[in-house]
Amino acid sequence: EIIKEREIYHVDKVLVYPWAHLSKFLSKDQNAMEVCPKIAKNLEERGIEAKFSPFGWYKSFKISCLGHEIAEMYRDVKLAIKPEEKVKNSIFKVITTSGKEVELEFDENNEILLPKEIKDHDFYSLLRSELGSRKVDKAIEPAHIKVMKEFELVDFDPNTDAGNFRWYTKGVIMKNLIKNFIEDRLIDYGAILIETPIMYTVKNKKLTAQTARFPARSYWVESGKDRYLLRYASDFLLFDLFSQMNLKPYYFPLRVYEFEQYDFRREQEG
Template identity: 25%
Template sequence: MVIYPYAHLSNNLADPVTSMSILKEMERIAKEKGIEVHRAPFGWTKKLSFSVKGHPLAEQLKDIGKGKVVERKIEKKYYVLTKEGKLIEADKYEFKKGEEDFKILVEQEALGIKGKENPEPKYLKFMKKFGIEWEEMSDLGHMRYGPLGSFIIDMLGEYVSKVVSSLPFPVYFVKGTNMFNLKEKAIAEHASLFGQRMYVVNSEDRQLVLRYAACFQQFAMIKDWQLSYKNFPFGAFEIADSYRLEQSGELLLGFRVRKLLMPDMHVFCRDLEEAKKQFLVLHEVIHSEMEKLGRKYVSLYNLTSLEFLEKNKDFFMKLLEREKYPILICVYPPGINYYWLLNIEYHIIDDLGRAREIGTVQMDFGNAERFGITYVDESGKKKHPIILHTALIGSLERFMYTIFDNLVKEENPVLPLWLSPIQVRVIPVSSKYLEESKKVAVRLREKMIRADLDDREDTVQKKIRDAETSWINYIVVIGEKEIKSGKLTVRERKTKKIREMSEEELVKEIEEETKGFPKKMINLPLEVSKRPNF
């Protein structure tokens, strides 16, 4: 078979980059089917016909383009790398006691064993409590956030920005656009590696792709930077609004969505040794962030060849030291044109016993050259850096999902104090104590504590129940006794304990528990009665 461009049938030709990607894809498919194939820059026949048996009119079609892409099934090989450094085929590995979570990952990813049909996840009702839900007037897979949910997702963004800023190398915060032109060769090539899960927008004579991470913008920007070996290592970071056309049947609120907020960082390294060193730094941070939530990761290491593992065994053993379990290794077949050599997926096992990818880190050897990113080394020569891609806590949606999934088994579920939209609710016993209660709430707000005042004409019991179901961390009831003693009656949701403490003691306790986390006020009226019912 000879494949070459044939332009005579169309009055609306595709651009060269798109056309070449189609021709190359045709060549690849033909070769996979065992057909001897050649690709030529031009042809020598004057006739081209497409025939479909039983449908002769098909020959009259004027536009030929790439149809809907069907994901090809890639034959991967799976192994388990034990703590002792032994590589065992995944289907022959004998699981030990205490490796139940690891077994779930191996069965799901390597052995194709699916768990039983699960009911609706319990965390969904938790999210809806805070106004986090699907937007029905948009495309499938797009979320919306009410005032409380919006605060939560914003706080998670501030939190991950704080984590990134604490890394032992400079990280530059950047911003940019979310649309990129497919006529740009680097964009088209990178997009072709991602596959068909992309939103494409037509604008005048241009075909634009909505970014699915921060890669396009950061690489397009950093190619214009003048870099010296003295500048390395460094990171670039953005919480990128990203778009992925996930299959509708796989969408899951807060986990698998089509529009997401990706706290995407790229770490630029001079060479492999520096890349391995910084990879270990990111690996540690990813694990420690999940451990702060009381969870442990089970990890899947994707490789484009076993040779990379064998040549860098010491590096892999250092990675393995930080893992709780052995690691599942997935080796892609030769010739699959991915830009990374190593891609780690960090999974939790959720409340329903499913492996769910949250954090990720990749070692990229291709995109610096593809986008023209260079630096000048000690000898004055231009070189391409190695790029590490990472989402330290996953997307903001998935990190939020993890937090809510964490609470499913709790008797008294409540958000971490630093993340809770309302930390303290002040409840007067009657209207007689409303003004004094208001003063307490105002003073707490002045201390950067998110407090509000339930001034509604309801019973104290009803107000307390409402605060409990709203997951308010501390409920402060003020009446005659509290005013005379100067002590507040404080009910803590997490422990269900009722204590007497001074206002200063309450402030100190909250400040201690939220130390090191972002602090931010929420834009809500002080009085509960002034808010709509959202």
């Protein structure tokens, strides 16, 4: 994006220096100091003699020179994020209440095979729904849309983005009843309740690695000079939370529950 072909520059030497005031989202100095050397090295590899300046020294001197047309071509370089990742050869396992790991297998049609360790038919149906191959007739409106409107539970809202709903009284009551039922069962099961923020910074490399898998579905919030991502249904901050806790071996398996009141994921129209 920012490094052009050699013929475009029409110069023998290039000086790479940080002109940070053009950016709204500045990185920390440790990360920023790596940028100029990498660009200079890339230019050297292309046969262009290049040097880079120490970070920030342009503030301590004044220089006047003729501007080059390439230098005037403003670019807003965003966080480099790959398209949604499809993990190959992934392994999905189920852990039973006794602590046994059950590895799931699929047939030639990518349908899940029933493990002998799973006796609960409802749970097996859930696994098929989540992991099995599903054929959807795009010409037919899903049945739940008609139900949620007829019973006045929840509906689309024309004043917001696709995928965001407005809930009516009966829908709110049903949702809260389900929430209370699940929480009571999980507390009896020995789970601990936690709650994490709805937005987080991508300056944390561990979070950025997960975020990079779903760039097109992200909502961003700008706060001052910082940029935050509104979380989608995920446990991004959960791992960071427990990495800062003192956990003893006999705590495991650790049962954790978080009710995410709000999750954000951009959806397509239709």
